[in-house]
Structure formats: structure tokens, C-alpha cells
Amino acid sequence: MTRSENIYLVGLMGAGKTTIGRQLARALKLPFYDSDKAIEERTGVDIPTIFEFEGEEGFRDREQKMIQQLTQMEGIVLATGGGAILREENRRLLKENGFIVYLQCSVERILERTRRDTQRPLLKTDNPRDRIESLFAQREPLYLSCADFKIDTGVMQSKEVVSHILEEYNSVNR
Numbered sequence: 001m002t003r004s005e006n007i008y009l010v011g012l013m014g015a016g017k018t019t020i021g022r023q024l025a026r027a028l029k030l031p032f033y034d035s036d037k038a039i040e041e042r043t044g045v046d047i048p049t050i051f052e053f054e055g056e057e058g059f060r061d062r063e064q065k066m067i068q069q070l071t072q073m074e075g076i077v078l079a080t081g082g083g084a085i086l087r088e089e090n091r092r093l094l095k096e097n098g099f100i101v102y103l104q105c106s107v108e109r110i111l112e113r114t115r116r117d118t119q120r121p122l123l124k125t126d127n128p129r130d131r132i133e134s135l136f137a138q139r140e141p142l143y144l145s146c147a148d149f150k151i152d153t154g155v156m157q158s159k160e161v162v163s164h165i166l167e168e169y170n171s172v173n174r
């Protein structure tokens, strides 16, 4: 972990990165960025459309470019896309430039939270439970390998999650 003003949130879809990130940014009076949203603003289309026309790899290339840019900023709260940690270069950039919080969440909770969502192309499948289970198995070691702190968002209100993160961040970043 680097001593830094930045907080980077990682975790699966629906773990609460956007929700918690916004609240953290407000509490710290820092600007909030969401790499998914930044990509949508840059391209002018939504993420499902990028997946449709360029495939997952095309999206990952765009995501990597965006992570490169966002990790050059100082003093931000960043919610990363759920799969941003798949690329080693992204993990390195995040580790070098900020305090990484892994928002952990059970498969069951993620299923509940993403059930009605149409904006997550990787969950457009006949069996979202199987998909989430396999994403969890593949990614959990990667999230853990880069996290400075992890917290379960499935068992607490977001306000409580935010205050635990702030406590930890302030204790290591004085």
C-alpha cells in the first residue's frame, strides 16, 4: 500500500462500489469517479453496447486506458469496474497509487441486487447464479491479492460500511 489520498474500490458487480464510493467521497470531500461511467461518457454509449460491438476484450482495452488515466489523479475516490482487476497492469496501477478496499459480498446477495438490472452484460445468461459463482471463484483471489482492506457489504447498511472504511483509511493514512 502506498501512502495516498486516493481510495479505490474493487469488488464484484452489485457489491456496492458505486453506492459506497459516492458516500465515501462525500464524507472525505473528494471527487468521485466511476470507471464504468467514465468509459460511457468517453464513448457516448453504454457498456452493453460496447460489449456488443467490441466484445469483452474491446471493453477491457478501454477499461485499461481509463484506469491508466484515473490512477494519475491525486485525491479521488474511484469505483472500478467489477472486472478491472483481471488485468495485471490495472492491479499494479491501483496498488501503486491508492488505498484499495475490496467490497466483499456473497453470491446470494449479489443475485438479489442485480436481479432486475439490464446494464450488466456478463449477467445476461440463462443461469446468473452459475455465472456469479464462477466470477466469484475466479476473481476473489485477485481482489484479495490487491486489497489493503476488505469489508463485507452484504451484512451491513452502507452507512456502516463507509464508517468502517473511513476508520481504517484514517488509521493508515495519517
Ligand SMILES: Nc1ncnc2c1ncn2[C@@H]1O[C@H](COP(=O)(O)OP(=O)(O)OP(=O)(O)O)[C@@H](O)[C@H]1O
Pocket (backbone or CB within 6 Å): 011, 012, 013, 014, 015, 016, 017, 018, 019, 020, 036, 079, 080, 081, 082, 113, 120, 153, 154, 155, 156, 157, 158, 161
Ligand atoms: N450495504 C450496502 N452497501 C452497498 N450497496 C447496497 C447495500 N445494501 C444494498 N445495496 C444496493 O446494492 C445495489 C448495487 O450496488 P452498486 O450499484 O453500488 O454496486 P456496484 O458494485 O457499483 O456494481 P457494478 O460493478 O455493476 O457497477 C444498489 O442498488 C445498492 O443500493
Ligand SMILES: O=C(O)C1=C[C@@H](O)[C@@H](O)[C@H](O)C1
Pocket (backbone or CB within 6 Å): 012, 013, 036, 047, 080, 081, 082, 083, 084, 119, 120, 121, 122
Ligand atoms: O464484472 C465485470 O466484469 C463487469 C462489471 C461492471 O462494473 C462493468 O465494468 C462491466 O459490466 C463488466
Ligand SMILES: [Mg+2]
Pocket (backbone or CB within 6 Å): 017, 018, 019, 034, 036, 079
Ligand atoms: Mg457501479
